[in-house]
Amino acid sequence: MKNKKMKIARIEAEVSQERLAEIVGVTRQTVNLIESGNYNPSLKLCIEICRALNKTLNDLFWEE
Amino acid sequence: MKNKKMKIARIEAEVSQERLAEIVGVTRQTVNLIESGNYNPSLKLCIEICRALNKTLNDLFWEE
DNA sequence: ACTAAATGTCAAATATAAATTACATTTTGT
């Protein structure tokens, strides 16, 4: 299951995977893997991504 | 920074750390560490804890 | 069409979440 919400939020914010990776302090590959799905990032990283994209955990990582 | 919200939600749900650990499939120590703070759980585990306690990610793990 | 930027993905190494075992302390019930 891909993380479309995150990808959409990132594109709306007009940042590349590489730029987002820089901002949150991980590598581009990690960002790519999270968007690609089948990945289990740490809470801290999720929160940093949310802050970078001006979203909340529920916005990007919660499925009702 | 302790995770008070999670501890409160767990106590409201009337489950022990051990019982919650069973439900979400980790050890009691892991649950304890998360509540104690200075820990960085995986997203998957956070989500499982939320579901077990009938809460959302924002309820338990998001700080405005 | 061409080029550069962005993306998808892989293998191997490193960092760290989570397990395990164990023990001390605190809380709760009787």
Add this chain to the structure above:
DNA sequence: ACAAAATGTAATTTATATTTGACATTTAGT
């Protein structure tokens, strides 16, 4: 006060997230 359950922590090991380096493909700009 006592016993049992629940909690707080620590050291070591194991599983896995993340890094690193690299290469192929796709997308966007000219």
